[in-house]
Amino acid sequence: MSNELVINSTQKGERIALLQDKRLVEYHVEQSENNFTVGDIYLGTVRKLVPGLNAAFIDIGYEKDAFLHYLDLGPNINSLNKYTKDVLAKRITTHKLNGFPLEPEIDKLGKISQVLSKNSPILVQVVKEPISTKGPRLSCEISIAGRYIVLVPFSSSVNISKKITDKEERQRLARLLNSIKPQNFGIIVRTVAEGKDVAELDRDLTNLLEKWEQGFKTLRSAKxxxxIIGEMGRASSILRDMLNESFDSISVDDKEMYDEIRSYIRTxxxxxxxxLKLYNGKTKIFENFGIEKQLKSxxxxxxSLPGGGYVIIEHTEALHVIDVNSGNKSNVESDQETTAFNVNMEAAKEIARQLRVRDMGGIIVVDFIDMKKAENxxxxxxxxxxxxxNDRSKFTVLPLTKFGLMQITRQRVRPEVNITTGEVCPTCGGTGKITASILVADLIESNLDYMLSKQNERDISIVLHPYLYAYFVQGFPSRRMKWFMKYKRWVKVVKDTSLGITEFHFKNQMGEDIEILPAEVI
Structure with a gap:
């Protein structure tokens, strides 16, 4: 299975697409103004204690106070609070925790008021981004993720991923990391560390300790x-978690992002x-890789499913509901049970993909087509x-109930990705009345004649729908060839599937839009 990462930089941030065998399986939009990313560590202030919820609301700069539950404080919250106060008071001068006396662990069944007090400073980590009307969800179990290991300050244990099942390998990793980890730092070994030698693990640990040291320096003078410590960008975090032998291409269309990722991969x-490749093609990068079309579908x-069935996806405040239908597939198989089974198998594959692409979280209920056989x-x-x-989010799948329903829970740590696929007509603006679409080719040629004859424009490009593109460039002599013979200038024609069939843009040699005359004037 081949993995390709395609990154498109825009003014608002980055669009990131992960392709497996050319099919879109993950899509992320990283907006530059989003300051509350999962993994970020902030110096917050306790605003309110709520004994009824056994929780506190913390001010970290978001418009709504962030939520911190007692169970998310972690057993070593007292050590973290003591360290935070001592660093702010300049009583601690090193990031190392050697000799730092750890406080006793808190009671798992205790009360929030026994641990925190109003208006006190507190070091917190974002575990859920702001979703809908809710502020961020926080934790005080600080952790810094690397490629092979996760560094946990104020702990001393070495925990190994349960997905590493080989007993000898687990013992080897535990022995190695116990020998190299610093005092009062715990370590969680990730699945990808299996089989890695001590040099690679030590290099990863050194990078994480440098990150902790930088956070310490920031905390000393922080307000x-x-x-305090920022999580890396979405693109880098995908590479950190997924970069393996099956990755065969990473394409970026922005030089600055290219340099950042190259530096990270080199590490x-x-x-x-x-x-890693810097894309310099003439068409848009998402257009070139066929991603724009996949996003719309x-x-x-x-x-739609490949065999003729389809699924309907509905979103509510409480949960997501997915309905599986056979469509025209019902006329193909010999009996109803076989039809239902085959459509359901196709639907299961597509639904797993949809959960990743849309980043759907919470409770998902899938209504499969009824089947009678328990084996099916x-x-x-x-x-x-x-x-x-292969889903990086935590999930639980339950067997089908007697009603043919499957219940899935999937961890939700950031807002769901949603793209509006219904398009407002670019000509009518949603009123339902447009200029006759058959006249759009005449409108383009009239504008072109005006620009070349009256405005004396040079190096003109026309961006339009693929249907119109084919109309102007195919055949011999093509209409574009006739333009060349008439105006003695070559006009570049570019197709863009994101445009409506009656939508088009003229661009000058600088790539800037040229104002188009309204139809009434021409």
Missing amino acids: PREK IAPDKERI VFGRSV KRLIYEKMKDEMK
């Missing part, structure tokens, strides 16, 4: 609401630097678990 996997309310129900359940095994 409330200030970010974590120097042998993979060759697969994937994010609709109804999603079990196979659908196994298929769904198998398709979701």
